Amino acid sequence: MSFVRRLLWLTPVLGAATAAVLLSGNSGISAPATAPKTELKTAVGLPISRVALFSSGVGYFARSGDVDGNVRVDLTFPERDINDLLKSMTLEDFGDGQVSAVSYDSREPIDRTLASFAINLNNNPTLGQILTQARGEQVEVVLQQNVVGQPGTISGKIVGLETHKSTSDKGATTDSEVLNLWCADGMRAVKLSDVQRLRFVNPTIEAEVRRALEVLSLNHDQQKKAVSLHFTGQGRRKVQVGYVVENPIWKTSYRLVLDKDGKEVPKVQGWAIVENPTDEDWNGVEMSLISGRPISFKMDLYNPLYVNRPTVEPELFASLRPPTYAGDLKKFAKAIDPMAAMMDGLSAPKPTAAAEPMEEKRALSGMRGRSGASRGDEEELLRDEAKRQLNLDAVQSAATAAKLGDNFSYNINKAVDLARQKSALLPIIAGEIEAKRVSIYNASVQAKHPLLGLRLKNTTGVHLMQGPITVFEGATYAGDTRVLDIQPKEERLVSYAIDLGTEVNPVVTTPNERITSVKIDKGIVTTNTRIRFQNTYQIVNRSPMDRTLILEHPNRKNEGFNLVETVKPVEETADLWRFELPVASGKSASLTVTEEDNTLSTIELTNSNDDQIRFFLAQTVLSDAARAKLNQALTIKGKCDQAERELAQVTAEIERITTDQTRLRQNLREVPPTAEAYKRYLKKFDEQETEMDALTERQKSLQTSVHQARVAYETFLSNLTVE
Incomplete structure (x- = not known):
């Protein structure tokens, strides 16, 4: 269990170790100026000794080995892992030595690197563009032998390039670049198409061009980056480097064997699927498989980052611009990466005896292959096979389970060998488990039949990580299911087949x-x-x-x-x-x-x-007191409604008389006063006026009655409180 214990006690060491290990550019960080210079020997790269794989897509890798004296250990890593390496790497020297520096291949943007040379080779420049950058430099030009009127070799300083237009015999116009040189005998113009060879006389310019070409050449292979670890100390001792990088998650799959007769306890077998996607073989590594999911992220620490700065003109050529000032940035306490701290010094238990590989017996297929077997013999063999119980005892768990904080760890007891780009199945669980047969019905899953299932209780004593389960009844395949993470003593339902014998x-x-x-x-x-x-x-x-x-x-x-x-x-x-x-x-x-x-x-x-009140009166749950009050409310409402109806009748009669009087007035204007009809219209108009006065008085009285009845009704309702 030392693998797991060191994971915990080394957590506080991570902060100090990380602060001590300063990551630098190409040359690394040298020791203080007062320290004497030490000669470093180059040691062989450290092999991988421990691996801890997580179900969150990362893995912790530890490399360890013996060194002697002051040593520089050179390692190579894929470029995609450099950011994770810079974020999580921890170094240990177990012989009281010191880690003086860590250096690694820089990744200056190539366009910025090329722009730093005297001749900028960015954007694939032409010969003319290269010579334009070298104006004033001394060059030696060798011309082609068929050039007439020019010496074979010309030496001079580059004045510049210009474009000449020339016309062929057929009238076609072409452009040609001409190099102007200042030579000992004066100015010379040389067509670039006539130049066979050109050399810079200045050795500094020659070296700059050569270095720029080397940068271009090295940029073609960016898959691997070199990292150098500098250890200083006395004598032979053990050193270790640990880091967390991206790695495929490890997965689990299970086999569950049920006894057809229900007399034996079901047995479970768990396998871990691990992968080595690296370009390096894992030979004799101590391995732990951790079921937790620590938070992990990527951060770009490898690429140099530059801040854009403004260009300010001298006061001589431009007026002063109004300045702007940025606010003071708050300082944050440095947060120690808990995952990296937890990984520092991770170690596994000492390896024990290896589990023997599983060897399944194929008795039935072997018996069927016998020549001369009768049909009765075959039927008997089939009956025997149906009664056979699948035996999983040949595979024993090769892992020790342990609680690791909020996580759970399976520590592989035997050192693991896994070749590069290979995967492996490792047995991590083997034993009995409590399971009760049930049929599970859910109408949204299967409307007619339930599913054959089990009520599993995790009695294995270890955490069961999520994964598929292949179920066998006796030695017969029964179906597949899937289970989520199950803690010890926790129960969970699983289903693996349709129960065709039961209908819902x-x-x-x-x-x-x-x-x-x-x-x-x-x-x-x-x-x-x-x-x-x-x-x-x-x-x-x-x-x-x-x-x-x-x-x-x-x-x-x-x-x-x-x-x-x-x-x-x-x-x-x-x-x-x-x-x-x-x-x-x-x-x-x-x-x-x-x-x-x-x-x-x-x-x-x-x-x-x-109608709403009558609806409530129709409810049988209404109390007698409430029923009496609502009936009283209807009586009051009835008086109010009667007064409103009478008022409506009087109002309608007034409107009728008003309309009739309008007709009479029209007739009186049209008929002569001496006519008999005029007298009749006038008499009727006088009678209606008398009736109108009585109706108006009646309308006023009814309006008062309606208002009083409505106020009484609303007052009764607003004060009505009853259960």
Whole structure:
């Protein structure tokens, strides 16, 4: 268990170690100026000695070995791992030595590097563009032998380049670049197309061009980066470097064997799938597989980062610009990476005896291959095979399980050998597990049949990480399932096949709504309405075996529904209620699940009509006192309605007379005063005026009565309070 214990006690060491190990550019960080210079020997790269793989996509790798005296250890890493290396690397010298420096290949952007040379080779410059950059430099030019009128070799300083246009015999115009040189005998113009060879006389310029070409050449292979570790100390001692880099997650798969007769305890076998995606073989490494998921991220620490700076013109050529000042940046305490600290010094238990490889017996296939076997013999062999129990005892767990804080670790007991770009299956669990056969029904999964399943209880004593499970009954494949992470002693349902021998018919009844209570408070009626849903599950077991049915029903507690008049569920999840129901072979059963929701609603009586009050009077849950008060309210409302009807009749009569008088006035203007009709119209008009006066008085009286009745009704309702 030293592998795990060192993971914990070395956590505080990480901060000090990280601060001591300064990461630098190409040359690293040298020792203080007062320290004497030490001669470093180059040691062979440190082999991988320990590996801890996480289920979060990273792995901790430790390299260790012996060094002697002052040593520089050179290692190479893929470029994609450099950022993680710089973020998490820890160094240890177990012989009281010191880590003087860590240096690594820099990654200056190539365009910035090329721009730093005297001749800038960025953007694939032409010969003319290169010579333009070298104006004023002394060059030696060798011309082609067929150039007439020019010496074979010309030496001079570059003045510049220009473009000449020339016309061919056919009239075509072409451009040609001409190099102007200042020579000892004066100015010379040389076509670049006539130049066979050109050399810079200045050795500094020659060296700059050569270095720029080397940068271009090295940039072609950026897959590997060199990292040098500088150890200083006395004598032979052990050193170690640890780091966390990206790695494929390790996975688990299980085999579960059930006894057909149910007499033996089910057995489980767990395998870990690990991969070595590196370009280096793992030889004799100590390995731990950790089921936790520490937070891990990437950060660009490798690429040099530059801050854009403004260009400021001298005051001689530009007026002063208004300055701007940035605020003071807050200083944050340096946060130690908890994952890297936890990984520092990780070690595994001492290797023990290796587990023997599993060797399955294929007795049936071997017997079937015998020549001359009769049909009766084959049938007997098939019956024997059906009774056979798959034996997993040949594979023993090669790992020791241990609790590691909030995580769980499987420490492989034997040193692991795994070639580069290879994967392996490692046995980590082997033993018995508690399992009860059940049939699991969920209408949204399979509407007609439940699924054959198990109620697993993790009695292995170790954490079971999520993964697929292949289920065998005896020696026969029964199906596949998948399980999520299970803590020790935790129970979990799994299903692996359809139970064709059991059939379920869900019957859903129409929702029933009923008002259960009515309460009146100051004219506001509050009703409690009960909404009831009822689902009946009719089950038939046609199989030759008794079944224990786990029935899953949607849990709608977050919608306000609660179970009523229903057996208590054996389990309750955030989304489901689970009921357990035994169903004997050849028998039927049923389970009714009733859900109820109570909804409160309020109505203001002063804003409602008579029909609303009569609706409440029709409710059987209304108390006698409330019924009497509501009937009294209807009586008051009836008086108010009678007064309103009388007022409406008087108003209608006034409107009729007003309309008729308009007609009479029109007739009186048209008919002569001496006519008999005129006298008749005038008499009728006089009678209507007398009637209008009486109706107007009656209208005023009724308006007063209606107002008083309405006030009385509203006052009664607003003060009405009764249970």
